[in-house]
Amino acid sequence: MASVTIRDVRKAFGAVEIIHGVSIDIADGEFVILVGPSGCGKSTLLRMIAGLENITSGEIAIGDRVVNNVPPKERDIAMVFQNYALYPHMTVAENMAFSMKLRGADKAEMAARVEKAAKILGLTHLLDRYPRQLSGGQRQRVAMGRAIVRDPQVFLFDEPLSNLDAKLRVQMRTEIKELHQRLKTTTVYVTHDQIEAMTMADKIVVMHDGIVEQMGAPLDLYDRPDNLFVAGFIGSPAMNFVKGHIDGQGFAAEGGFTLPVGSAPAASAGRPVVYGLRPEHIRIDAQGIPAEVIVVEPTGSETQVVLRTGGQEMIAVFRERLSARPGETIPIVPTLANAHLFDAETGRRLNA
Secondary structure, three states, rough: OOEEEEEEEEEEOOEEEEEEEEEEEEOOOOOOEEEEEOOHHHHHHHHHHHOOOOOEEEEEOOEEOOOOOOHHHHEEEEEEOOOOOOOOOOOOHHHHHHHHHOOOOOOOHHHHHHHHHHHHHHOOEEEEEEEEHOOHHHHHHHHHHHHHOOOOOEEEEEOOOOOOHHHHHHHHHHHHHHHHHHHHEEEEEOOOOOHHHHHHOOEEEEEEOOOOEEEEEEHHHHOOOOOOOHHOOOOOOOOEEEEEEOOEEEEOOOOOOEEEOOOOOOOOOOOEEEEOOOOHHHHEEEEEEEEEEEEEOOOOOOOEEEEEEEEEEEEEOOOOOOOOOOOOOOEEHHHHHHHEEEEOOOOOOOOO
16 A cells, blocks of 8 residues: 655646646545536546656655556556446456466465455455446456456556446445455545535545645535635535625625625625535425425435525425425525535635
8 A cells, every 4th residue: 555646747639738736645545536517627637646647747656666667567556447447358356356467376276365365355256257347336346356356556446337237336336445444555536426425435626627625524625615616516415505795784785685604705795705504414394485496306315406596596305294385485595504605706714
């Protein structure tokens, strides 16, 4: 196992720079997820760690060794790809042992490592099958098994669950997290799915347009997003944003209604701000502002409701069953302790 240090790394294709001075410290044994929308640079950064992309400037170190000019095969990493990348003419056992075979390992060692990895991943009964005889989830386990057999210092995962159906993705999330807890190998994992990031990571790095917007523990990013982008990206359903300004009564929304504010920055009266409120932090209260019910979406454990007030739409999530129907009006209030204020111009978080 080893730490991974990324220092002011930049990547340009010709005159176009797509990674703009990224710095990340990944501790030994940590599970770090790079998350962001398509095109934000997360997969390119992962490929630079792996040595599959050259670094334009900056420095990447694995452990105490700077690996900028070290070939991928000498970096002691193992990568799990989105499309599994299994050899179709090889059995499961042969696929898992292939990297060791290239290194000239003896047959007894290869067999022992393959057997151990297969036992961990529940593949023992599939060792003689070929990839075409496996389900998507089984193929992904084989790809993970091939990485485990190498016993690397760092695991790299590039959107490994995106080809699986929703139910299997949930199952594989649990298995990958459990695998990390067992092996404690440093892991860097790329995904565009913020639910994967929230449920699996020790630390999340949110990327956007080639920069790091924020990094930290999942619940820290959820509870205290640094800016509008992180606030809107982390969380499902997404945070509600209401435009307006601070006045003597609190937050005056553009729609002509007022929302309470716990603490506003000094000298902020009249300042254009964005009021952020997560759907689960809206509650029904007789003293609240009236909101028209637009759509009701019951899921069983909770009810998701699209509301409109003052011409602005918001999404609320209620744990209790809701009898209101579209067209009716319900009184709502925010949970004040969970409200957020952002500067309308810069997008930066305002309240402490």
